[in-house]
Every structure is written in structure tokens, then in C-alpha cells.
């Protein structure tokens with residue numbers, strides 16, 4: 001479905017408009033100056049869009065006014081097939097469903113996944129490095145989190161193709177084709193229900209873990225386990241492949257940064273590497289989420305009625321000049337960097353350790369083997385639409401030197 005082009009971004013914004021997809025940063029910067037909380041009636045129930053860091057922060061922490069029971073902006077009201085705990089849970093239930101998920105995503109657990117991730121990245125890069133060109137999004141970035149997720153879940157790597165297909169249907173094609181998005185979500189549910197039923201228990205993978213864990217002295221409900229697995233697949237794959245793809249895009253278009261980061265990896269300068277990764281996460285934060293206003297309130301002079309929605313743009317907050325000097329400039333050595341790419345408050349990303357490890361490993365392996373690369377002149381880069389931002393086509397010319 002095509003919508004009319006936006007004429008006034010302050011009262012009628014559209015996060016699926018091609019101008020937003022091409023360059024949201026200029027739009028947010030203009031809004032922050034002229035109307036820091038924009039609005040639109042193009043979507044169900046009307047949506048507010050705060051663009052300042054302070055407002056995004058205030059909303060994320062106020063779970064009594066801003067509920068997570070609806071975290072997706074839709075054209076029309078649909079009931080999801082099942083909630084996706086803990087991301088769609090509010091207090092007090094949220095804690096019960098989040099706490100059992102912490103151990104498998106702790107720094108310690110994630111460190112154990114690093115050798116597998118490295119081997120997977122090496123295999124992917126080796127298949128590309130001798131060519132003249134490749135698509136950095138489709139042939140590399142998209143595969144890294146899919147492989148890690150299959151490994152984590154204990155399912156065959158060959159299932160990864162289905163994961164990629166479902167995620168594309170649910171999150172990209174589904175933006176304008178709701179029945180398609182629902183079909184994909186139902187297919188994911190059916191897949192995990194079968195896996196959960198077939199799991200003998202006591203296995204050393206995430207499904208076995210979720211079946212065994214007893215957070216409050218009793219096992220998790222099987223419907224909750226299926227919903228959690230569906231969330232982890234969606235939250236863990238599309239986000240991370242978008243982040244890896246955006247970083248490759250930046251490095252392809254900024255030769256000095258590419259060489260600086262490659263040198264930091266080569267020298268084992270973990271501090272410089274970590275600082276650079278945080279800056280790339282700040283500048284290219286891929287994820288915005290929604291909230292539902294559940295009691296009348298007012299923010300920045302805007303009267304927000306119960307039932308309306310808010311698009312909580314962590315990426316816009318990360319470009320606020322009040323907090324980040326020269327926010328549109330990537331400074332790989334930015335020291336003060338309280339970015340919110342992983343969100344804030346009780347819903348802060350549960351997979352951030354895993355995401356950081358995947359991003360660091362994917363870039364390290366790529367730069368070691370392909371230190372010099374650029375965009376293919378004349379071939380367009382395309383970006384995803386909607387609330388998760390990353391390149392979907394990223395044609396790269398590999399310049400040798402590895």
C-alpha cells in the first residue's frame with residue numbers, strides 16, 4: 001500500500017516514507033529544532049515521535065504511563081497471535097519473564113559462543129574474499145546472527161534459511177502486508193512449538209534451558225516458552241544483522257575509520273576497539289520500539305491521550321546534540337558516550353552482550369581478511385523500512401590487500 005508523500009513532518013510524519021528510509025537523521029535534526037515531539041494520524045490510534053534524548057529517556061522509565069503491551073506501530077489494529085514476553089510485558093509480570101533469561105545472555109555465557117561465532121564469520125568471509133565484489137548485507141551481515149541463533153537454540157544450521165525468510169516476511173514485507181506478517185509469525189510459533197514438544201529436556205541449548213529453568217519454584221508455561229523463543233529469534237537476528245551491515249557501510253565509505261579500526265584489531269587494542277564499536281552503535285542504532293499511552297499525560301507541552309501510541313526512537317535520541325557534540329559525526333574515539341542503542345530501563349536489551357560480541361567478531365574477521373573495500377560505484381545501497389534500520393543491499397568492491 002503506498003501512502004501520500006509527507007508534506008509536514010511535524011504533524012503528519014511517516015516512518016515508512018522513502019525520505020525517512022533514505023536519511024532519517026536530517027529529518028530528526030530538523031524536528032528537534034522546530035517541533036521536538038512530532039505527531040501523525042497516519043497509523044492506528046495516532047503516534048507521537050519524541051526526538052530528544054531527555055524525552056525518550058523519560059518515557060522509557062515511566063512504565064506506568066507508557067505500556068509495552070503494544071510495541072509495534074501498525075496500519076490498523078491487529079491482535080498479535082501471542083504476546084512476546086518480556087518485551088510486551090509490563091510490571092509486575094515483566095520481571096518474572098525477564099529474570100530467567102539473564103543467565104544464557106550473561107558475559108560469561110556469551111564468551112563461550114565467541115569461538116563458534118568466529119569460525120562462522122571466517123567461513124563466510126573466506127567464501128567471499130577472493131571475489132571482486134559481494135553484497136555485504138546479503139552475503140555476510142545477515143548470516144552471522146542467524147548462524148549464532150541456530151547454534152544457541154540447538155537446531156540445525158540449515159534451518160537458518162527459514163529464519164531469514166520468516167524475518168524478512170514479518171519485519172520487512174509485512175510492514176505493508178499484514179496478513180503476510182501474521183503468517184510468518186504463526187509459522188515461527190508452529191516451528192518453536194514443535195521444537196519444544198520434541199525436546200527431551202536436559203539438553204545443553206536454549207530450548208532445553210527454558211524447559212528446565214524454574215524461576216519461582218515452577219517451570220515456565222510452554223506457551224510462554226514458545227513466545228519467548230519467537231521474540232529471541234526476531235529480536236536477536238534482524239537487529240544484529242542491521243548493525244553489522246551499517247558498520248560495513250560506514251567502513252566502506254570512511255577510509256580513515258576503516259584503517260583506524262583495522263589497526264586497533266590488529267594491535268589487540270581492545271579499549272580502542274570497544275570505544276569504536278560503541279560509537280558505531282550510537283550513530284547507527286538500528287532499533288526503535290513503540291509504547292502505548294495508558295493514562296492521559298503531557299510531555300513537552302504535548303497532551304498525550306490514553307490509547308495513543310509513541311514511537312520511542314532510541315536512534316533519534318542518540319543524535320541529540322544536547323548530549324552528543326557533533327552528533328552526526330562518527331568519532332571512533334568518542335569518550336563520553338551514554339548512547340541508548342540498547343534501550344533504557346526495565347526493557348533494556350537482554351541480548352546486548354551477545355550483540356556486541358557478534359558485532360566485534362564480525363568486523364574483526366572481515367577486516368583481517370578484507371581490509372580494503374568500497375561501495376560499488378553506480379550500484380544502489382538499499383535500506384530497510386520502518387523501525388529497524390540497516391542496509392538490505394550493500395554492493396561492495398573488494399580491493400585486495402588481505
Ligand code: HEM
Nearest residue numbers: 086087235236239240243287289342343347349350351355
Ligand atoms: C545490535 C543488536 C541489537 C540492538 C540494537 C538491540 C536493541 C534493543 C532495544 C532498543 C531494546 C529495548 C526495547 C524496548 O525498550 O521496548 C531491546 C530489547 C530486547 N532485546 Fe535487543 N537488540 C539487539 C540484539 C539483541 C539480541 C542479539 C538479542 C537476543 C538474542 C536481543 C534480545 C532482546 C530482548 C529479549 C529484549 C527485551 C528485553 C525486555 O523486554 O526485558 N537483542 N533490544
